[in-house]
Amino acid sequence: MKEIVIISGKGGTGKTSIAASFAALAKGKAVMADCDVDAADLHLILKPQIGLRSEFRSGHKALIRAQDCTGCGTCADVCRFGAVRDGTTWDTYPRVTYFIDPISCEGCGVCVRLCPAKAIDFAEEVCGEWFVSTTRFGSMVHAKLGIAAENSGKLVTLVRNEAKRLAQEQEAKYVLIDGSPGIGCPVIASLTSASLALIVTEPTVSGDHDLRRIAGLTKQLRVPAMVCVNKWDINVSATEKIKEFAQSQDIGFAGLVRYDKAVTQAQRKQETVTEFCSEGVAIDIQNIWDAVTKALAEYLIKTQNS
Amino acid sequence: MNIAIASGKGGTGKTTVSTNLAMLLGEMGEAVRYLDCDVEEPNGHLFLNPYIREKHAAVIPVPLIDESKCTACGECVRFCQYKALIRLSKLVMVFPELCHGCGGCTLVCPQQAIAEQAKEIGFVETGTSGMIGFVHGRLNIGEAMSPPLIRKVLELTMPDTINIIDAPPGTSCPVIASIRKADYVVLVTEPTPFGLNDLGLALDMIQELGVPHGIVINRDEEGNTDAQKFCEKRQVQILAQIPDDRRIAESYSRGEMIISAVPGIRERFTELWRSIRKQVQA
Numbered sequence: 001m002k003e004i005v006i007i008s009g010k011g012g013t014g015k016t017s018i019a020a021s022f023a024a025l026a027k028g029k030a031v032m033a034d035c036d037v038d039a040a041d042l043h044l045i046l047k048p049q050i051g052l053r054s055e056f057r058s059g060h061k062a063l064i065r066a067q068d069c070t071g072c073g074t075c076a077d078v079c080r081f082g083a084v085r086d087g088t089t090w091d092t093y094p095r096v097t098y099f100i101d102p103i104s105c106e107g108c109g110v111c112v113r114l115c116p117a118k119a120i121d122f123a124e125e126v127c128g129e130w131f132v133s134t135t136r137f138g139s140m141v142h143a144k145l146g147i148a149a150e151n152s153g154k155l156v157t158l159v160r161n162e163a164k165r166l167a168q169e170q171e172a173k174y175v176l177i178d179g180s181p182g183i184g185c186p187v188i189a190s191l192t193s194a195s196l197a198l199i200v201t202e203p204t205v206s207g208d209h210d211l212r213r214i215a216g217l218t219k220q221l222r223v224p225a226m227v228c229v230n231k232w233d234i235n236v237s238a239t240e241k242i243k244e245f246a247q248s249q250d251i252g253f254a255g256l257v258r259y260d261k262a263v264t265q266a267q268r269k270q271e272t273v274t275e276f277c278s279e280g281v282a283i284d285i286q287n288i289w290d291a292v293t294k295a296l297a298e299y300l301i302k303t304q305n306s
Numbered sequence: 307m308n309i310a311i312a313s314g315k316g317g318t319g320k321t322t323v324s325t326n327l328a329m330l331l332g333e334m335g336e337a338v339r340y341l342d343c344d345v346e347e348p349n350g351h352l353f354l355n356p357y358i359r360e361k362h363a364a365v366i367p368v369p370l371i372d373e374s375k376c377t378a379c380g381e382c383v384r385f386c387q388y389k390a391l392i393r394l395s396k397l398v399m400v401f402p403e404l405c406h407g408c409g410g411c412t413l414v415c416p417q418q419a420i421a422e423q424a425k426e427i428g429f430v431e432t433g434t435s436g437m438i439g440f441v442h443g444r445l446n447i448g449e450a451m452s453p454p455l456i457r458k459v460l461e462l463t464m465p466d467t468i469n470i471i472d473a474p475p476g477t478s479c480p481v482i483a484s485i486r487k488a489d490y491v492v493l494v495t496e497p498t499p500f501g502l503n504d505l506g507l508a509l510d511m512i513q514e515l516g517v518p519h520g521i522v523i524n525r526d527e528e529g530n531t532d533a534q535k536f537c538e539k540r541q542v543q544i545l546a547q548i549p550d551d552r553r554i555a556e557s558y559s560r561g562e563m564i565i566s567a568v569p570g571i572r573e574r575f576t577e578l579w580r581s582i583r584k585q586v587q588a
Contacts, residue, residue, distance in 0.1 A: 008316075009347050010316065010317060010347055010349070011315065011316010011317040011318075011347075011475040012315060012316040012317010012318060012475075013316075013317060016500060037478075038476040038477045038478040038507070039314050039315055039316070039475065039476050039477060039504040039507060041315070041499075041500040041503055041504065044499050044500065044503055059387065060387065078409075078413070080407060080408050080409055081408075103482060103486075103514075103515065104486075106406050106408065107387055108387055108388075108406060108408030108410055109385065109387055109408075109410060110408050110409065110410040110413065113385070113410070113413070113414060114413065145477070145478060147477075147510045147511055147514045148477075148478075148482055148511050148514045148515065149478070150478065150479055152476075152478040152479070153450065180476065181316040181317075181346075181347065181474075181475050181476070182344075182346035182347055182452075182474060182475070182476075182480075183346045183347065183445065183447060184346045184445065184449070184450055184451065184452045184480065185450035185451060185452075186478075187346075188448075188450050202559075203559055204558055204559035204560075204561075205349075205352040205353075205559065205560065205561035206321065206347075206349040206352060207559075209347075209349060209352055210347040210349070213346075213347060213447055216447040217447050217448060220447060220448045221448075231555075234552075234555050234556055234559050235556065235559035235560065238559055238560075259555075264498050267498055267499050267500060268498070268499060270499070
């Protein structure tokens with residue numbers, strides 16, 4: 001079983017459109033995972049039927065019980081995240097008490113431990129929901145992070161592990177992971193243990209810049225990477241530059257995807273590009289899928305021999 | 307005044323809107339500063355080509371254990387919510403990349419064996435681009451946590467200045483850190499199902515935070531009113547619309563400022579600023 005993670009560095013380069021097409025091209029041999037948990041879109045195309053729905057509990061939040069707060073201010077002194085505010089409580093007479101801004105609170109527990117009046121509760125947080133679903137292409141694991149919630153990296157790990165477990169159970173050949181933009185915590189969480197990262201970039205100054213950073217991350221994490229250029233014909237010379245960069249970094253080149261309105265049209269019809277049409281851009285994506293699966297097969301041989 | 311530009315979905319045009327708005331305001335003679343809070347993938351400098359004057363490392367405090375004092379009692383390990391400390395048989399190991407820098411372990415250690423040391427997570431650069439003040443943060447590759455660096459960037463907002471804050475994509479911690487100090491948030495969307503779905507998530511987040519906000523529809527196509535209908539349904543103000551034009555995509559790809567490179571776009575940004583001002587004054 002191979003884990004393919006689709007990432008990009010820069011947002012909006014076409015990760016989800018390519019991941020959805022891959023789901024169709026894998027022909028029932030893959031389990032899908034949407035690891036872009038704070039702006040998930042894969043479900044808009046794959047239209048999952050939710051089978052199992054679970055709460056995602058992670059971390060804690062401090063909460064001061066105003067009636068027990070003596071107003072000493074220790075919590076405000078020790079909090080490093082600026083989450084403690086002062087206010088007024090009107091019981092018999094107005095007095096200063098403190099309260100915690102839940103959005104700034106990082107759940108470290110320092111105030112809870114040091115409060116002399118033991119007036120701070122520390123309840124576990126529900127940070128979102130995650131789902132195991134079925135789609136027309138096979139099983140899918142996805143999630144919804146709670147509004148303004150934290151711990152997206154942990155939710156990514158949960159979704160990824162669950163998809164992996166399912167794939168093993170079903171003896172699926174691939175786990176297809178739709179990643180999030182950036183190079184931070186959710187991206188690192190989706191890349192850990194991947195067999196291959198497909199970096200989707202675009203021939204723009206930003207696409208090029210961000211590719212260099214995400215390629216640096218895959219290298220650091222020792223995840224083999226390939227790159228493909230979406231909308232390559234927007235800027236031919238920038239595309240060439242990306243190809244040269246890939247070659248210099250020992251990153252496999254997976255192919256080019258042309259700029260085509262069919263990609264958005266397919267999205268509007270809630271279809272994958274390869275379902276929506278069979279020519280042009282659909283062939284481009286098919287070629288990338290072939291390049292990725294071929295590279296994985298060769299990589300497998302290489303690691304078996306070594 | 308702090309104006310943050312956010313989006314939910316990536317690649318909808320946050321950096322295009324932020325840099326061009328900053329440039330327009332600079333040309334109008336306003337005191338303006340551009341702050342790039344997309345510290346994982348900062349792109350503003352590719353368009354504004356700033357002259358960088360200063361560079362400072364951004365550090366967070368992480369534990370440093372004095373092994374001669376540590377009895378491996380495990381108190382710090384039990385206390386740490388982020389699993390940044392692990393007890394092996396006779397010593398405690400630190401995983402600094404998981405540490406949030408709360409300082410809790412230092413406070414709870416009965417042997418006072420834990421001090422703190424600075425760990426670099428990235429850096430902040432400041433400079434100028436023409437009349438515009440420029441600040442951005444760059445997270446070191448391999449670092450997981452961007453919010454502490456984002457907070458460092460935001461320490462450099464200027465009073466009596468229009469601070470344009472370019473936020474990262476998504477709806478979680480890094481975005482929240484970027485818009486916390488904003489007086490107004492501009493959400494940039496595109497009229498596609500993905501764009502509008504993520505705009506919905508971003509609106510849920512912003513309404514939870516209670517910051518005034520409005521929408522820019524980018525890549526607006528004639529005959530497609532999906533985004534307009536969406537905004538009407540959610541009762542949010544449309545501030546400006548930028549047309550879907552291949553010339554914009556091409557000039558963006560080369561790192562050009564579209565208010566100068568593409569005819570008719572400057573007027574759209576003038577309109578955007580007029581709408582923002584009206585909203586902020588209201």
